Amino acid sequence: MSTTPLTSDQINELAHALSSARKDVRILDGFPGPIPNTLEEAYVVQDRCIEASDQPIVGWKVGMVPPELREKLGNERILGPVFKDVRIDLTEAQSTGEAFELPVFAGGFIAIEPELVIETNQDIAPGSINTAEGVEHLVKAVYAGIEIASSPVIDLNGYGPTAIASDIGNQYGVILGTAIPDWKTAITSMETSTTINDELINTAATDGILNGPMSAFAFMIECCAERGITLPAGSLCSSGAITGVHETLVGSTSTVKFGDVSTMNFTLVDNK
Structure with missing residues (x-):
């Protein structure tokens, strides 16, 4: 990774390469351009990838920054959009x-990640919430869920x-x-x-992610506020991998269990 800031042309070209590969279902052998130096970049x-999509956003996934990179990048977590076409209600x-x-x-x-999925109970405008005072009052429901990365x-x-x-948080499904x-x-x-x-x-x-799922929920609210994004009522927060990020292959069968509450049995298939 270079320390030279990306130019506007590099940013646009990178977003086009990433978004078009998703749209065209075209596999890339490597990252298609210079890697951004900062989370801001x-x-x-x-944002450019979001603009290139014809899908509305129904929520956001929260991912972790490895401990050794948190000081350099200035955060413990990252955010990526969940588009409507990859939301699956079982x-x-x-x-x-x-x-x-x-x-x-x-x-x-390809990876699967068991996650708690939090649903908001109201619109949340940028700057309208002081997350230091708590965020539980903004929760409509919490679901047993899965993120497909x-x-x-x-x-x-x-x-x-x-x-x-950059690549929308490696997001391809909230279940x-x-x-x-x-x-x-x-x-x-x-x-x-x-x-x-x-x-x-x-x-x-189940509640064992860093500082708990409400910390991830607060991060989503804060990060969206910083980016000028309003969260409509009903927005989802896929709050982080509970058992880990488990890489796997098409054709694999998996079972994710949340205690006695939910057992989800599924097979991964080619999206073509």
């Missing part, structure tokens, strides 16, 4: 064991947080399972597990 690229049967399919970029980057860039995560943020009853209490004693191809990959405390 990356969000400008992301039926009750699918939330409790009935198998379903999820599309991904075959040959590109998938990109045409084969090894996107290997290029670091600014590359990930809403069961709304968790009495979520404030329930998630404090719940465990989430991920199994891929019949192998248990990991089990972790």
Whole structure:
């Protein structure tokens, strides 16, 4: 990564390369341009990618910055848009064991991430919320969920947080399972597990992400405020990987369990 700021032409060319590869379902052997030096640059690229999409935004995914890069980049987390066409609301049967399919970029980057998905209960205008005073009052519901991280860039995560943020946060699906009853209490004693191809990959405390899911929710509100983005009521926050970012392949079968609340069985399929 260079320390030279990207020019406006480089930013536009990078956004075009990333957004067109997604639109055309075209796999890229590497990151298609210079990697942004800062998250601020990356969000400008992301904004251009958003402008190139014909889909409305229904929420945002929150991802983590590796600890060794947090001081340099000035943040612990990154943000990426969730477009309407990759929001999937499961039926009750699918939330409790009935198998379903999820599309991904075959040959590109593919990972599954069990996540709590938080829904807002009101419009949130930039600067209207002091998150230091708490954000729980802004929650309509919390769902057992899954984020699908998938990109045409084969090894996107290997290029670091600014590359990930540029490519809309490596976002290709937020899956809403069961709304968790009495979520404030329930998630404090719940465990989430991920199994891929019949192998248990990991089990972790459902509320165990850095500083808890409300911290991720607050970050979404703050980052959107800084970028001048209003969050409409009903916006989603995919709050961060609970058991990890689990890279896998088309054809793999997975089970994500949120305690006794939700069991989601799915197969990854080619999005073509």
